[in-house]
Amino acid sequence: MTTTWKNIETWIDAHVEQMVELQRLLTAIPAIAPESGGDGEAKKCRALKKWLAKAGIKDIVHYDAPDSRVRGGVRPNLVATIPGRKKDAVWIIAHTDVVPEGERKLWTGDPWKLRRDGSKLIGRGVEDNQQAIVSGAFAALSFLKTHTVPERTIKLLFAADEEVGSAMGMHYLLEHHNLFSRDDLIVVPDSGVEDGRAIEVAEKNMFWFKFTVKGKQTHASHPDQGVNAFLAGSALALVLHGMRNVFHQRDKLFSPPWSTFEPTKKEANVPNVNTIPGEDVFYLDCRILPRYSLDQVRDQVARRAAQIEAQYGVRITAEELQANESPPTKAEAPVVRALADAVKRVYGVNTKPVGIGGGTVAAPLRAKGYDAAVWCRIKHCAHQPDEYCLVENLVGDTKVFARIMLGQENAKMD
Ligand SMILES: [Zn+2]
Known part of the structure; x- marks a missing residue:
């Protein structure tokens, strides 16, 4: 020493x-x-x-x-x-x-x-x-x-x-x-783990959507006179979740090693049971392996929304709340090597590079071409x-x- x-x-x-x-x-x-x-x-x-x-x-x-x-x-x-x-x-x-x-x-x-x-x-x-x-x-x-x-x-x-x-x-x-x-x-x-063994070098691309589905409000006894926005919204949530079958590749660097497309937040629609809602709003949180581009996901979302519009007679708007795309930092980048060496000396453990579901400020840095390591x-x-x-x-x-x-x-x- x-x-x-x-x-x-x-x-x-x-x-x-x-x-x-x-x-x-x-x-x-x-x-x-x-x-x-x-x-x-x-x-x-x-x-x-x-x-x-x-x-x-x-x-x-x-x-x-x-x-x-x-x-x-x-x-x-x-x-x-x-x-x-x-x-x-x-x-x-x-x-x-x-x-x-x-x-x-x-x-x-x-x-x-x-x-x-x-x-x-x-x-x-x-x-x-x-x-x-x-x-x-x-x-x-x-x-x-x-x-x-x-x-x-x-x-x-x-x-x-x-x-x-x-x-x-x-x-x-x-x-x-x-x-x-x-x-x-x-x-x-x-971000990190309890024993300090993980150096985060990559984050999944993050995509947050807000979907507004517009139908026609009516009395629940006469669904034929309206267009049920909640029903169409539910169908939309399922087909969006189904994007995991298109973006199906796996990458062991990440945990979980696949892309995720999860409907999350749901806004309240009508306050009573016997009205068919004319509007339905929900949100989708997507964490996508960096090998897929956000444009590929955008394209799939548009196709699936158009399919539900045609099938249910609703109008759908998709708003992007967050869209982050970043390349991984290389495992042999100087910052990763310096961290690995320092962690070994101080804590006595061997590190390994990992990817996470996101997101830290390392993602926008990487998107601008700077190597960043999260530890x-x-x-x-x-x-x-x-x-x-x-x-x-x-x-x-x-x-x-x-x-x-x-x-x-x-x-x-x-
Ligand atoms: Zn924090």
Whole structure:
């Protein structure tokens, strides 16, 4: 073990309580999207910025997306930089927003007040995605505080709006700013497995549809005088689900290894039993293996809708709510190799590349040609009541990111 790494590791091990305190600070400020009834990330972001500045990080830049729905009118994206020997960067990307608490009575305490139970930290947001905020921040600080110059420039991105699609976060940044370079190592600690063995390199293409089926409302005793939109909608849901027989190929990289086409949300139609509904609205969530293009799916959806229109005498409109297509990051990409090496050194486990059903901010990055890898060690309790993160994962992940930041050359120099 080199002395440089030893210094960094010792500093990290000595600052566990400070990590817990940063978790406490962040948990106390709900950052919820306006779509979910919240006021955005501004307040939480201000507190985080103040904390980072006080800890000694000088270079912090705002890339705010305008949004008139929230107080202050912006959704903040923050980039903190610590210069390295090279201009090429290593990015740790975390999102500052959280989902609402959900049903309060399922929590055993206040979701917005951090509780510690042994090595568990409990509170909304502690895992998704504050574990990444905190481990990224402390990995960066371990260099500042030990006066170690990292090989690559360290970039911490704290992004907004991940939970409802990243329009004000990653999509905004990719469209309006030129932050990334093809030679950067981009790590997104927003999905993973308990033992840290999985490095996510691919996400299924994601397609969300809203279908509105229009028929003719009438009395239920005379279906012949109307057109039952619910019946036609049900038939449509079945034929759309049947697309799995067309897009049937399998890919073992993913779990499950096939494409999925699931009718999900259903809007209420008529309030009473004895009326035939004239309108029916439902939603379809599709997760498609990257080998199939969204255009191929679009084409199938149009054909199947036309078939139901003809068969039932209804009119169908299909609205695309989300359409994300991204190529996989290669298993031998530098970011994957760097992660695999760091995880092996810190946690002592061998990693393997995997694909997931989606979706993280790695997908829009990959769609723009940047290699990104998604990794962290987590307990999979995001969005649940009594969400928690383990202190040892907080510390271990910090070391993994620090190891990547240190780089191969620095490690060799000692
Ligand atoms: Zn997340």
